[in-house]
Amino acid sequence: MSSNNNMTLNLKIWRQKGQEAEGKLVDYRVEHVSPDMSFLEMIDVLNEQLIRKGEDPIAFDHDCREGICGMCSMMINGKAHGGYKNTTTCQVHMRLYKDGDTIVVEPFRASAFPIIKDLTVNRAGLDKVIIAGGYITANTGNAQDANAILIPKPIADEAMDAAACIGCGACVASCPNGSAMLFMGAKVSQLALLPQGQPESAKRTLNMVNVHDSLGFGNCTNHAECEATCPKGISIEHIARMNREYLKAAFTYHEKNRSEGGA
Amino acid sequence: MMTSAFGHYFSSSIGRKQLVAMTGLALCGFLVGHLAGNFLLLMGSDAFNIYAHKLASLGGLLILIEAVLASIFLLHLGLAIKLNMENMKARGAKRYAVKKNTGRGTTFMSSSMPYTGLVLLVFVILHLINLKFGTHYETTVDGVAMRDIYKTTMEYFQGTGATAWYVVAMIAAAIHTSHGFASSFQTMGWNHPKYFQNTKRLGYLYAVAVGGGFAFLAVWAHLKGV
Ligand code: SF4
Ligand code: FES
Numbered sequence: 001m002s003s004n005n006n007m008t009l010n011l012k013i014w015r016q017k018g019q020e021a022e023g024k025l026v027d028y029r030v031e032h033v034s035p036d037m038s039f040l041e042m043i044d045v046l047n048e049q050l051i052r053k054g055e056d057p058i059a060f061d062h063d064c065r066e067g068i069c070g071m072c073s074m075m076i077n078g079k080a081h082g083g084y085k086n087t088t089t090c091q092v093h094m095r096l097y098k099d100g101d102t103i104v105v106e107p108f109r110a111s112a113f114p115i116i117k118d119l120t121v122n123r124a125g126l127d128k129v130i131i132a133g134g135y136i137t138a139n140t141g142n143a144q145d146a147n148a149i150l151i152p153k154p155i156a157d158e159a160m161d162a163a164a165c166i167g168c169g170a171c172v173a174s175c176p177n178g179s180a181m182l183f184m185g186a187k188v189s190q191l192a193l194l195p196q197g198q199p200e201s202a203k204r205t206l207n208m209v210n211v212h213d214s215l216g217f218g219n220c221t222n223h224a225e226c227e228a229t230c231p232k233g234i235s236i237e238h239i240a241r242m243n244r245e246y247l248k249a250a251f252t253y254h255e256k257n258r259s260e261g262g263a
Numbered sequence: 264m265m266t267s268a269f270g271h272y273f274s275s276s277i278g279r280k281q282l283v284a285m286t287g288l289a290l291c292g293f294l295v296g297h298l299a300g301n302f303l304l305l306m307g308s309d310a311f312n313i314y315a316h317k318l319a320s321l322g323g324l325l326i327l328i329e330a331v332l333a334s335i336f337l338l339h340l341g342l343a344i345k346l347n348m349e350n351m352k353a354r355g356a357k358r359y360a361v362k363k364n365t366g367r368g369t370t371f372m373s374s375s376m377p378y379t380g381l382v383l384l385v386f387v388i389l390h391l392i393n394l395k396f397g398t399h400y401e402t403t404v405d406g407v408a409m410r411d412i413y414k415t416t417m418e419y420f421q422g423t424g425a426t427a428w429y430v431v432a433m434i435a436a437a438i439h440t441s442h443g444f445a446s447s448f449q450t451m452g453w454n455h456p457k458y459f460q461n462t463k464r465l466g467y468l469y470a471v472a473v474g475g476g477f478a479f480l481a482v483w484a485h486l487k488g489v
Contacts, residue, residue, distance in 0.1 A: 014360075025360055080362035104361045111355040178353035179276075189287060209275055218353030219276040219346045221376065222446040225368030237454050243277055244452030250272035 007033040007094060013058055019114050025104065034157035035095035040065060042094055043105075060119040067231070071167030073173065074119045074150045075106040088168065088170035088231045090164035091236065100170060104232075108173035112216045113182070117211040123169045125215045126183055132211035134187040136196050137170040155193055161191035164232040168214065171226035171234075176220030181225035181239045184212050189238035191246050209246055277450075284382050284447035291469065293332060298476045304484065308330035308413035311367040314415035316409040333468050340384060364448060379439040391394050393419055420484035429481040437474025446467050 007020075010032045016023025030046045037045070040062050047057035063071040072089035076082035084094045097103065105119065113121040153157075171182035188205050191197025197204075220239060227236045272278035300318075303311045318325060394415060402411035419424050443467030448454060453462070 004470035012360075056438075071474065075359060075362070076361060079365065083363070083365055106359055106361070109355050109357060109359055111353050174365075174368075176354060176374060177350035178355065179350070181276075206271065209272065209277055213276045216353055218350040219280055220450075221280075221346075221350070221373065222375045222449045223369040224441075225364060228365035228367035236449065237459075240449050240452045240454030242452075243281070243450055246275075246277045247281060247452060250269055250275075250278060 003153040004138075005032040005034040007035060007097070008043070009033055009094075009097065010100070012102065012104045013119070014106045014119055015058070016107075016115050016127060018117060022227065023115070026141060033094050035093070035156040037094045038065065038090055039092040039094065040090050045085055061121075062090060063222055065090045066168060070168035073092040073108045073121060073169055074125065075108060075173060076105075077104050080108065080174045081168070081202065081231050083229060084231050086231055088166075091231075098114045108169055110169075110172045110178035110217070111171060112178060113169060116151045121169075123167070125217065126167050126169060126172075126180060129184050129212050130187060130206055130214060132202070132204070133207040134191070136191065136200060138196065146263075149195055153193060162186045162193070162234065162238050165230075165234055166232060168231060170229050171258060172217065174225045174229040175218065175220075175225055176198075176225065177221055178216075179218040179220045179226075180212055181217075181220040182230060182234055184232045185236070185239035185242040200201075201245055202253040203255070205242060205245040205249045209242075215233065236238060264339075274474060276346075280450045283339055283342050283346065284450040286335045286342075289335050290339060290449050291473075294436075294473050294477075296374060300474055301477065301480050303417065304480055305414070306412070308402070311413045312402060312404055312409055315412045316327060316404075316407070335367075336383050336387070340380070343377070343380060345458075353398040362469070370442070372438050375438060376442060379435040381440060382432055382435040386435070388463065390444070393425070414489070417484050417489050420481055421489060423485070425477070426481050426485040430478045433474045433481070437470040440473065441467050441470035 005164060008029065009026040012025045013028060014023055015026045024230060028046055030049070031043060033042050033045065040060070045060060046095045050057045061071040061073055063069040065072070066090060067088045070088070074079070074081070074089055076089065076092065081087055081089045082096070084092060084096065107115050108111075108121050108123075109115075112125040113123055115121050165183060165186040167183065169180075169183070172178055172180045175182075188201075188208060190202065192201045222236070222237050226233065273282070294314075300314055303314050317444070321328070323447060331446060362484070368477075394412075399414045400411035400414045401415070403409070445463040448462045
């Protein structure tokens with residue numbers, strides 16, 4: 001394929017000055033787009049044009065640009081990260097579009113993800129869910145011998161699949177219920193699968209779900225749209241495992257000093 | 264504030280979803296029994312009336328069963344409405360200018376749940392008014408006086424509108440359960456790659472068999488005449 005910068009694209013990008021401001025879709029025309037550019041690089045080109053004209057560049061989140069940090073949240077033509085299988089926005093390349101295409105770019109939308117500016121949203125809610133228990137409290141000390149704790153390969157693989165979540169929030173953005181169950185399920189499931197995580201599983205699950213609900217994320221109704229858009233291919237089986245853990249915890253968990261614990 | 268893990272269950276997202284799932288599955292079970300009873304219509308008035316009479320003569324036990332059933336229904340309905348209202352709030356007032364589903368997740372069945380549910384609510388109310396609390400005829404089978412519910416039923420289905428509405432409601436029931444059945448298993452955590460595809464298939468089979476079964480009998484009654 002040639003890599004001459006010959007594509008011209010018509011973009012409709014959501015512009016919004018701040019959280020409370022009224023936003024709107026604004027039309028832009030970007031010329032000289034190379035098919036080898038990533039989607040973010042294409043916005044970089046547009047922003048350079050805007051800056052040269054003395055206009056406010058488009059605010060968007062990004063960091064690693066290699067598909068591992070989960071920052072590059074945006075809806076492209078109505079799909080989170082553009083809707084390509086197992087792909088983050090930064091890994092979407094312009095060769096997937098044709099010269100003259102119109103592309104609509106919007107921020108992730110959910111009550112729990114307030115818009116900061118333009119395409120950037122505040123996804124701190126996801127961090128709060130993790131802070132509620134998405135870890136183990138054991139002092140791990142030095143790295144131990146790799147085979148000291150034996151974990152069957154299929155279990156290790158499944159935990160690893162869950163651990164692949166990069167916290168991008170695409171699951172919330174594409175969920176018709178604004179629910180973060182896939183994100184939370186991935187963490188609960190990952191830790192519940194492993195011997196290191198099991199002792200605290202009940203408390204973790206109860207606390208995380210409690211915080212998830214209090215932050216205004218919605219209730220999962222098993223559309224599975226999250227699984228279909230997740231750039232890391234996280235399966236809703238992890239939500240099912242969380243549901244099991246939750247059921248078990250709700251009916252068996254007993255905390256002696258309840259006034260100090262809980263959430 | 265966490266009173267107890269157990270108390271929290273009834274206010275949490277997952278806990279309430281699981282109650283919707285369990286009550287939903289219980290209603291699915293009830294429908295199978297109801298449909299089996301309805302098939303006695305095919306065997307004529309006596310068989311159907313004797314069956315209904317036997318149920319009615321359970322007396323206090325029947326009232327208890329009906330009360331449990333009504334509670335299950337109301338719990339399912341109330342929680343589903345509550346959860347759905349929370350979900351509308353959670354997804355936010357400002358929606359996407361363009362939103363496309365991938366086609367691998369959300370389906371017509373899954374997104375129409377609140378609407379098919381409301382159709383079923385209206386249906387159940389009318390159904391009780393028109394049939395259970397419908398015209399009361401008396402008959403005698405083998406010397407035993409009993410309600411002629413067969414006549415009430417067959418008469419009701421002479422109306423083309425009534426039959427058509429019944430079929431529409433059964434289509435709604437089929438759509439509702441085709442998502443709801445497997446979805447309940449997922450919500451309870453009974454999802455495993457080994458069998459979940461079969462759970463889904465069973466859900467579709469259930470939807471077609473039960474929705475179709477009820478609708479078939481309604482159309483049959485309509486065509487048969489009084
Ligand atoms: S589960 Fe998938 S879509 Fe959701 S935050 Fe994690 S990586 Fe993103
Ligand atoms: S910028 Fe890090 S995943 Fe896209």
